[in-house]
């Protein structure tokens with residue numbers, strides 16, 4: 298990135314967003330694992346219009362951009378992220394009747410779990426699985442988030458997505474090409490390539506009694522509490538390999554409780570890697586390498602990361 302181009306882009310962003318454009322913002326403040334170095338440029342947006350404006354300025358200038366939702370499925374390098382990080386807080390939500398059901402349209406920065414609670418209180422079923430899944434609607438649409446036998450694939454009707462060099466376009470569910478914790482957008486994440494941006498999502502909901510929905514959600518919450526550790530984590534580190542649970546493999550490899558620096562493999566659930574104090578991203582990555590190598594050596598299984606490593610990692 299040429300210095301003059303960057304300066305010009307910073308001026309453009311300042312003209313649009315004023316002091317909200319920050320320099321060198323520590324990303325540990327914005328990730329659930331509480332690790333990650335600085336964003337070179339950092340901007341919090343609160344509407345889809347602002348999200349679009351920021352992405353379009355960056356794209357036109359050739360400035361790399363990264364959309365940050367809840368920061369709950371990423372491990373940001375200690376060196377941070379070059380270019381512009383856009384924290385998505387576009388949260389508007391609306392509901393409309395459609396045949397026997399209801400369609401919820403949510404901006405992509407809406408908090409997924411809070412949205413699920415809002416649906417329950419309105420007597421609308423379909424999103425209870427998302428209670429307790431941290432992060433935003435956008436992150437869930439990209440990663441096909443899911444729990445308790447359901448997922449985005451089963452809930453999404455359509456998503457409005459901005460495509461670099463083209464503009465906004467509506468994708469139907471089939472076009473998202475969902476698989477286990479993946480989508481057409483997630484498969485397309487090559488370093489250096491401009492990323493597509495989820496602007497909003499339409500979710501299919503069905504009227505159900507509030508007490509039925511509440512009981513279901515309470516059951517899911519209890520299940521989560523019983524099995525998962527609290528604290529600063531990224532959720533499941535690895536995807537479950539076919540016919541296995543990643544947590545079972547890591548546990549059986551004898552790695553529960555393994556610690557590197559302040560990063561530790563949870564005693565409660567071995568697929569959760571916890572920042573137990575002042576862990577660095579490198580501590581967690583070293584634990585990831587240890588788990589991956591041990592499981593491959595002991596069981597011949599090469600696990601795939603569910604969490605995305607982002608930013609300026611030394612090994613790239």
Ligand SMILES: Cc1cc2nc3c(=O)[nH]c(=O)nc-3n(C[C@H](O)[C@H](O)[C@H](O)COP(=O)(O)OP(=O)(O)OC[C@H]3O[C@@H](n4cnc5c(N)ncnc54)[C@H](O)[C@@H]3O)c2cc1C
Nearest residue numbers: 366367368369370432433435436437442443494495531532
């Ligand atoms: C305690 C805990 C429990 C969890 N439990 C579950 C679970 O049960 N099921 C599950 O599926 N996941 C779970 N997760 C993982 C995580 O919550 C989900 O993957 C979540 O959907 C990520 O959303 P996010 O907004 O935090 O995304 P981020 O981590 O901020 O981003 C993830 C990726 O999505 C991209 N992205 C985010 N928003 C947009 C957008 N608007 N447009 C384009 N790209 C975007 C980012 O650039 C990045 O590439 C858990 C995590 C934690 C910490």
